[in-house]
Amino acid sequence: MLDQAEALRMLVRDRVMCCGSDIRSPRLYTIAVTSGKGGVGKTSVAVNLALLLARSGRRVRLVDADFGLSNAEVLLGMAPRHTLNDVLRGRVDASDAWANGPEGLKLLSSGSGLEDMANLDGEAGVSLIDFVLRTASDGEVVVIDTSPGIDRSIGSILAFADEVMMVTTPEPTSITDSYAAMKVLLSKIPDAEITLVANCCSSPSQASSVADGLKNICERFLGRSFQRHEYLPSDATVGWAIRTQKPLVLSSPHCAVGPWLKKMAIKLDDRIRRREFVPDSLELAELVEA
Ligand SMILES: Nc1ncnc2c1ncn2[C@@H]1O[C@H](COP(=O)(O)OP(=O)(O)OP(=O)(O)O)[C@@H](O)[C@H]1O
Numbered sequence: 014m015l016d017q018a019e020a021l022r023m024l025v026r027d028r029v030m031c032c033g034s035d036i037r038s039p040r041l042y043t044i045a046v047t048s049g050k051g052g053v054g055k056t057s058v059a060v061n062l063a064l065l066l067a068r069s070g071r072r073v074r075l076v077d078a079d080f081g082l083s084n085a086e087v088l089l090g091m092a093p094r095h096t097l098n099d100v101l102r103g104r105v106d107a108s109d110a111w112a113n114g115p116e117g118l119k120l121l122s123s124g125s126g127l128e129d130m131a132n133l134d135g136e137a138g139v140s141l142i143d144f145v146l147r148t149a150s151d152g153e154v155v156v157i158d159t160s161p162g163i164d165r166s167i168g169s170i171l172a173f174a175d176e177v178m179m180v181t182t183p184e185p186t187s188i189t190d191s192y193a194a195m196k197v198l199l200s201k202i203p204d205a206e207i208t209l210v211a212n213c214c215s216s217p218s219q220a221s222s223v224a225d226g227l228k229n230i231c232e233r234f235l236g237r238s239f240q241r242h243e244y245l246p247s248d249a250t251v252g253w254a255i256r257t258q259k260p261l262v263l264s265s266p267h268c269a270v271g272p273w274l275k276k277m278a279i280k281l282d283d284r285i286r287r288r289e290f291v292p293d294s295l296e297l298a299e300l301v302e303a
């Protein structure tokens with residue numbers, strides 16, 4: 014008899030891997046939000062950044078890849094009718110599983126029943142995320158909220174991302190787990206574009222010292238590190254926004270963490286814009302010929 018993990022692997026093979034190669038838009042900018050330790054603020058960061066980018070006019074897709082837990086929909090106060098689980102089980106087409114959220118954002122929830130997704134092998138994980146992104150090809154930005162720690166399927170997602178946001182807090186356990194996650198990530202993807210998000214800090218200087226310490230260790234033992242860091246203050250409004258299911262940047266934009274999230278979104282938007290102005294190789298060849 015098939016166990017649940019094997020049944021899921023077969024679903025991905027049947028429904029996803031048969032769909033052909035990657036045809037997603039080269040203009041899609043994919044950001045994966047991850048962490049070493051759990052409960053450090055990934056979902057809050059993913060949801061609020063996605064909303065700020067959507068509010069600024071970007072076509073934004075949010076993918077809840079924290080398989081089986083689906084916290085993003087809770088933070089957004091949404092109850093999507095369909096989920097990735099329904100897509101894999103053939104109950105709905107992938108393009109119909111995106112739910113309309115605030116500010117024009119579209120959400121793909123993983124739904125319940127996909128807890129064993131973490132056991133997918135790398136090839137199936139890549140095919141799954143490729144498949145999801147192909148159904149988002151009319152978007153400009155895809156934000157992917159992941160579960161903590163880098164298992165095989167999360168590793169596949171991170172390998173796909175244009176940018177990885179590694180969320181940490183100043184707690185020693187979070188910092189050591191971030192180093193462990195960074196080690197796995199950089200061994201798989203040596204040139205990964207990583208932004209360290211120092212969340213729940215008491216000041217920008219605390220965030221800088223967290224980032225400096227982690228950078229030193231990464232450079233010394235891994236020979237490479239993250240490219241930049243961001244500071245987010247500790248703010249009780251984050252918990253209130255989660256409890257009331259009212260996204261913070263919409264309900265309390267002027268709370269302590271609000272302006273810092275906005276700064277982060279502006280810098281992120283700038284990186285997306287700079288990427289858009291880099292012609293891909295085909296366009297470059299055409300430009301040279303012209
Ligand atoms: N800047 C902050 N200030 C205060 N509390 C915060 C902040 N960011 C997150 N939190 C709190 O941390 C908790 C976890 O937040 P969140 O669910 O976003 O983390 P997560 O990393 O997605 O967790 P998980 O690993 O379980 O998916 C929440 O209770 C939230 O209120």
Ligand SMILES: [Mg+2]
Binds near residue numbers: 055056057084158159
């Ligand atoms: Mg989460």
